[in-house]
Amino acid sequence: MEQKALWIVGAEAVDPEKGLRFPADLYVGEGKILGIFSGGLRSAASEIGPEAERLDGQGLILSPGLVDAHVHLRDPGQTHQETIETGTRAAIAGGVTSLLCMANTTPVLDNPSVLRQVIERARREGSCRTYPVAAVTERLEGRRLAPLELLAEAGAVAFSDDGKAVGDLVLMKEALQRAKALGKRIISHCEDSTQPARSRSAEWKMVERDLDLALQTGGLLHLAHLSLRESVRLVRQAKREGAPVSAEVCPHHLVLTQEDEGRYGTLAKMYPPLRSPEDREALREALSDGTVDVIASDHAPHAAQEKISSFLDAPNGIIGLETLFSLSFSALVESNVLSLPELLGKLSFHPARIFGLPAGRLEVGGPADLVLWNLRVRRKVEKFFSKSSNSPFLGWELPGAVDTVGVGGRIVFRGGRFLGH
Template sequence: MLLKNGHLIDPATRTAAPRDIRITNGIITELAQNLVPQNEEEILDLSGLTVAPGLVDTHVHFRDPGLTYKENIHTGSLAAAKGGFTSVICMANTKPTVDSVDTLKDILERAQKENIHIYQTASVSYGLNGEKMTDFDALANAGACGFTDDGIPLLDAVFCYQAMQKAAALHMPISLHEEDKAFITNNGINAGKTAEKLNVIGSPAIAEEVMVARDCMLALQSGAAVVIQHISSANSVELVRTAKKLGADIHAEATPHHFTLTEEALLKHGTLAKMNPPLRTEKDRLAIIAGLKDSTIDLIATDHAPHSTEEKAKPLTEAPSGITGLETSLGLGITFLVKEGHLTLMELLEKMTCNPAMLYRLPGGVIQVNAPADFVVFDPDEIWTVTDFASKSSNSPFKGSELYGKIHYTICGGKIVYRG
């Protein structure tokens, strides 16, 4: 295949220029202007379109095994491709938990049949109980790309520190769900003005902040590559900023919903705006954007969390937290970060391509000769409407929204896996 006349943006090499791209057997073999077609290769004219590395998401839930009425590996991969993602990292809180080599291998074997790259984390503790550490060595050898008990916090500081030490010895990331449940009555709803209006007791930011403060120091002491998942609080952002200055190998994820919405979205969207950690205040939202701008936050991750319509129809305090995110992530980033002048397109894509790929040591995330032919092709100035979802679920407060950044193609391994 020959990609002609596209405008290449590659954060890994800081390239922003017109380029043709030749693909042979799923690999980039030539990068130059005015490449001449050879033999019978397929030509894709990308005039007026931007070509970037395929997006990489460090935090998705495909609900497989065990909760496949919400999503499965296949529908999750379709949603990813539609959103421009060619690589995703699945969380370990499935049923059963990914705490054994057998479960891990089953997922990875089935994932190989899909058209995108699907990576799998393993859990830190057996059964997500935070008490007994899984066999990190065996799980790493079987193909786990990192470790996390996402959805459940590691409340025992000594256990968390020991897990960090083990992850550090294996040179693998450990990612943490930061939430001290002692502070929380109802999670998924910020303890603030909106909760008062709705007459519910919510989840205060301090529940996240005390855990982030602890784990920043544990990260500094252990030397582990530690990821603070779905950061939601201004104080948490400042804690990560300080830990980085102290020399900790610490990273943070921002979700599109946390940099676009505040707690007031609950008044309009109800349970579709309920997520954990919750949407917080405008001050928190702006702090997250500032953290993205100065690279305190170096990852944009969706926390793609599909739920059934029936589950989200339950009362606010009973409905599950989370929204689908893969299909709207790039559009929300362009619309709310790039178009509003907070980030350049290069800076946005850096947090969605090369940064996550480098942290998890994944192939891809870069456009250069001999790299995988994984691309997202889009028009950053073209408006599109969020309507149908490729995901099995459609629990999103962004339904009906008009966003910039229409995706025209997702190409993975040299094959067109989505055409918009």
């Protein structure tokens, strides 16, 4: 179908790369941003001919679509929890136009043919751009490395055994070296199984080991879902020493603390667990001083009956795509830790830069993956597009709503609804 050109007029644009916000009209065509006009040139947009569609952005914020670096789509294998179709729709509803999906599916994304199938299916069934992360080790067993070179060739954007750490130091070192030669990053789930389960040392000891390995090898390391002040302190130090490391936190660790386990039960069970108010403060600080680069959801769907069990037996994780922006906005912008452009940097420009994705920038010639945000409203979290609803934030009133989402210049979501093609 022929796609009409599009003018988005009257919005306030945010450029998360330059950290700017400014009134602008955008001209979009052929799936790309073709023009960004601010100031005096805006009048040109008022004479839009019939060849272009006009989208009114008055009172709205216009930004690049978010890039979520940590999503479990559960497909193939656990499709009662989520599918490529439902997970990517949840993404769009949350303003996420690109996501990285993790390898712990059934089968595991540890061979090129499974990986290619996911890429192919995401193209057909998915609503947003989907970039699979392949396994570091075969079947995530931590015994033998997966064929990293073939996986990269098949389209893996990074490697991770997320859900587990790569416990074997020699394997992790070789993985960092081989991934580096491919220009790819290893995403580490830092959990040392020789330490007491869910303890502080289980996280920071693995952070320490991986940072050492990154310094030794020059390998590109991304530390997923950090939750402790010790962890961010170690990252800050390693970055000073020149380690090629990037770090991520999740909104739930910025909003909740371990006390919330009493209130939300198994809906507050995740790995790493919720921590103390001092840790939460340290994470916010680490975002503000640049120690932490990325905010990602760690979207982890589980069916209702799976979370109805004792805290000990319940699976880890909560869904997060649809609350990623609002929770982060409330924890960071409303409490003056980050400016709005800085926040959008952590949610789009930086993850795109770190994983080498064509996203997260507001630039002429770049893909027109765009979101219009309404930041004047508060929205009650009531229902999800995700197939699962394991979220402690149900019933919360959160700031900001997704008004409109475009992917490749095509408006796919508007006013809470998906548009047909």
